[in-house]
Amino acid sequence: MKLDKVPLTVLKGVGTKAAQKLAKIGLHSVADLLFHLPLHYQDRTRIYAIADLKDGMQVSVQGRVLSCDLQSGKRRILKCKISDGSGSVTLNFFHFNAAQQNSFVKGALIKCFGEFKRGYQGVEVIHPDYSLLASLEKNAIEASLTPVYPSTDGLKQNSLRNLTEQALAFLRQNKIDELVPLKLLTYPISLNDALYYIHRPPSDASIEQLEAKTHPAQQRLILEELLAQQISMLALRADAQRHQAIPFREPDILQKQLLASLGFSLTNAQSRVVQEIHTDLQQATPMMRLVQGDVGSGKTLVAALAALRVIEAGYQVALMAPTELLAEQHLINFTKWFEPLKIGVGMLCGKMKVKEKRSQLENISLGLSKMVIGTHALFQDGVQFNNLALIIVDEQHRFGVHQRLALREKGQLGALAPHQLTMTATPIPRTLAMTAYADLNVSVIDELPPGRTAVQTVALPDSRRDDIIARVYHSCKNEGRQAYWVCTLIEESEALDCQAAEETANNLQLSLPDLRIGLVHGRMKTIEKQYVMDFFKAGELDLLVATTVIEVGVDVPNSSLMIIENPERLGLAQLHQLRGRVGRGSVASHCVLLYKNPLSKSAQQRLHILRESHDGFYIAEQDLLIRGPGEVLGTRQTGVATFKIADLIRDQALIPQTQQLALQLMQDYPELIEPLSKRWLGEKGQYVHA
């Protein structure tokens, strides 16, 4: 019996309803369930000494009550402290009754199970399972450690344990296919053995080792999962290479004309990347290239030069930006550059008036707009390109593998796939790039145009607000500079965020009646936003209050001061991007991170990194270490952030090895690509057809 063909409904307790719930977390077959691996373990097999507890452990302890106090305040908490001689732990109860409270008399013996936290007030546990004992206990309660599975609403741990128990019974009768030849693995443990162990570790297993995921059984699966991920990326890349694309080999007259009109020359790094793109575009297979370059490194121009090659040959180019504001910025630049060259530049975004949209759509389908700029709207139904041959995606980090593929399909021109160029200011650390972007070639613009000065960054508490306001005044009034005041997310709601920005603008205007203050936020109409931005650009505003909508693309060289409120709420890469809005001219620029006290330790650490470094790569790497890959890559990168057992940070030492293995497997065992990626990536892996 093939366990990946056995539906979950064969298990006791799984009807249609339950099956639907299980499907929600990607579980369809008995094999899926076997690869649904525990996140954590609980040890109910023995009693731990309190002194041995490590942060996050889910185990049992026992001890005598030292004290029991009712803490009042916003919330009543019953705090019962027990000791076993080796140390003490506080049991916290938010819900309790009088009988419970009365039972915790001094000297009473208690056994409790829960997740223990080591905080600055010592070891604590919230709402443990507990019982009062007549005498100290020693005996084992369960034969194996208790697994804790990833779950979803309405799916209880107990039923997951029951289901995996049944699945393991199936495993006893039927083997799971051993896909990767054992001789290639560091720990040649059979898949069956590894799965048993991980689902039901024996009572003498080390919970520390299991939690650290360093047990050989876990390492064996981690390696296989990383391998599956690598190999499916490689397959994706090979697949892209099988598509045909139009090669562009014409002389580059338009490029030369644009360069001659600029008044500056390309940096060495820009020239190098332009050349790399040129080489790709000459091939008859589609370019899949990612250009990474810090904010202000001049990516837009590089993209424009790539576009000109394609336009020169008579084809269309689309440029997709993540926000309307950014699309509009690009429109301004491209119009300035391309109009003198007699190239039609079109624009398409969601909020356009019907009439305008119709005429833009017509220009696009007739091929009158050779360069088309827009948001996601560019690739919605009803948009018909005339002969699209190059797709440029700005701020790539917001798109995942699937979006890249969807774009390719949309841009398909008969049998020909479009070339793809993606640009990001968020550098992806090497280990992540190898996995998340293994389907792309990467170019790096590692040099800023000359004359830029580093942005001096300071972090100040909110109590210094008045000083900062005075500084803004000085900079704008006495030095003739412009400034940004950025209000970051207060709540998880765009509406509240915009409201906060409005209030800030009003308050600042009251404090600074002499300054001309403007406001932009995400809820304003495109045309209003553009109006304010144009005003600011033209120097008609001194201070621009904004939400993070100005994160990318806004370019006003005269602004040399930026205040960022609540910087502790943002990721480092995002703060670095924001800060990149200043320091675009030749004067010294400053960025003030105006934080709210008290700052958590990790927030202090993050702000410190930003003050110390201007290197986007270093900053991104640190961000990754502090926040983890899911956050850094953005939520859309689901294919990467959700591993079953591997963790790109924790397991990064394994990545070079898996890369090697993946190449070897591609060569020697190509038939394994599909089953491996199906096993580990499930539906996410369906884009791999080897």
Ligand code: ADP
């Ligand atoms: P980013 O990489 O952040 O997208 P932009 O493309 O917006 O950067 O470029 C920032 C600014 O630098 C723009 O005003 C652009 O015209 C200018 N710029 C680009 N390349 C050069 C260069 N080689 N020399 C001088 N200025 C440049």
Ligand code: MG
């Ligand atoms: Mg840009």
